[in-house]
Amino acid sequence: MYDSKIVAFAKYVPENIVTNDDLSKIVETSDDWIFSRTGIRERRISLSENTSELCAGAGENALLKAGISPEDIELIVLATMSPDYSSPSTACIVQKLIGAKNAVAFDISAACSGFVFALSVADKFIKTGLFKNALVIGGETTSKILDWNDRATCVLFGDGAGACVIERGNAGGVISEDLHSDGEKYDSLTSSFIPLNNVFSENTKDCCKWLRMDGREIFNFATRKVPASINSVLEKAKLSLDDIKYIVPHQANSRIVEIIARKLKLPMDRFFMNMDKYGNTSAASIPIALSEMAEQGLIGEKDKVIITGFGGGLTWGSAIIQI
Numbered sequence: 001m002y003d004s005k006i007v008a009f010a011k012y013v014p015e016n017i018v019t020n021d022d023l024s025k026i027v028e029t030s031d032d033w034i035f036s037r038t039g040i041r042e043r044r045i046s047l048s049e050n051t052s053e054l055c056a057g058a059g060e061n062a063l064l065k066a067g068i069s070p071e072d073i074e075l076i077v078l079a080t081m082s083p084d085y086s087s088p089s090t091a092c093i094v095q096k097l098i099g100a101k102n103a104v105a106f107d108i109s110a111a112c113s114g115f116v117f118a119l120s121v122a123d124k125f126i127k128t129g130l131f132k133n134a135l136v137i138g139g140e141t142t143s144k145i146l147d148w149n150d151r152a153t154c155v156l157f158g159d160g161a162g163a164c165v166i167e168r169g170n171a172g173g174v175i176s177e178d179l180h181s182d183g184e185k186y187d188s189l190t191s192s193f194i195p196l197n198n199v200f201s202e203n204t205k206d207c208c209k210w211l212r213m214d215g216r217e218i219f220n221f222a223t224r225k226v227p228a229s230i231n232s233v234l235e236k237a238k239l240s241l242d243d244i245k246y247i248v249p250h251q252a253n254s255r256i257v258e259i260i261a262r263k264l265k266l267p268m269d270r271f272f273m274n275m276d277k278y279g280n281t282s283a284a285s286i287p288i289a290l291s292e293m294a295e296q297g298l299i300g301e302k303d304k305v306i307i308t309g310f311g312g313g314l315t316w317g318s319a320i321i322q323i
């Protein structure tokens with residue numbers, strides 16, 4: 001077995017900013033309701049770039065920061081719940097867009113936990129020696145799967161992509177992890193249903209195209225499962241919260257983060273949050289956050305960080321990563 005090391009974080013978000021006030025002109029809502037219930041002030045909504053293009057932007061930026069040329073990348077693992085197509089994978093489109101000719105590329109579907117799952121998969125390929133490096137991307141254009149008449153969901157999400165490069169290294173990478181799914185609750189968050197469609201079947205009704213979510217259910221599930229998951233990765237790594245520089249939660253809702261902080265008896269300044277600027281970008285939220293933290297000098301060489309995601313599936317998972 002080899003060790004792995006995370007060498008670069010990067011992001012790419014669409015330029016177009018949509019504020020809460022902008023949304024109050026489309027649905028019956030207000031900046032006050034959205035901010036007080038979620039911590040979100042604005043989000044990016046793509047006007048022209050699809051998921052593959054946002055992911056290619058984040059991927060290219062990560063390769064530049066890592067000083068690796070696209071031809072030298074051996075693996076691309078991409079997490080999304082808003083792919084360009086059902087087939088091919090968005091990762092294969094990114095492979096073409098960035099010129100990563102020699103990579104193996106595939107997608108992971110784990111909704112808002114997607115980046116944690118994707119990083120875990122890439123880390124194992126590195127540790128087993130099959131590949132020497134990997135580009136891990138989380139990216140979404142959730143705007144195309146939202147019902148823009150449903151104020152309960154359309155105000156929450158945003159578009160964007162984040163990425164990291166992980167490679168064979170001396171120490172670091174993913175130190176411990178804790179991944180879960182609960183398919184019993186799959187219908188708590190669904191989107192882009194593809195109905196049966198053939199000449200032999202009458203069961204062809206087109207329903208459930210847009211994202212539907214039981215917000216309360218997801219809220220309660222997240223505040224129940226995430227603290228236990230964080231304690232689990234600490235226990236597996238024989239570390240305590242004192243060893244951790246920051247906790248980087250999926251950026252769904254600041255009230256969820258406040259409850260997690262209370263349950264872990266940690267001050268809020270140990271958690272990084274940027275949902276005020278981007279909303280919930282699903283699989284992209286954690287790598288966008290890590291990228292901003294690196295840019296702001298909040299994390300650097302040898303720092304240990306806990307990333308923790310939760311969402312549709314249901315899925316949830318945490319990992320301790322060392323930079």
Ligand code: UT7
Pocket residue numbers: 028029030033034037038112151152153155156189213214215216218219222252253280282310311312
């Ligand atoms: O990424 C992972 C997946 N998603 C999540 O993590 C989301 C988790 N859930 C949440 O963040 C919260 O449950 C929400 C932000 C979605 C909702 O907050 P809430 O405190 O659970 O509100 P609610 O759904 O119970 O709605 C309260 C009221 C309702 O009105 P009534 O029935 O009390 O009269 C809603 O109709 O707020 C109303 N409402 C709104 N009002 C203004 C719902 N959406 C809006 C809105 N603007 N955008």
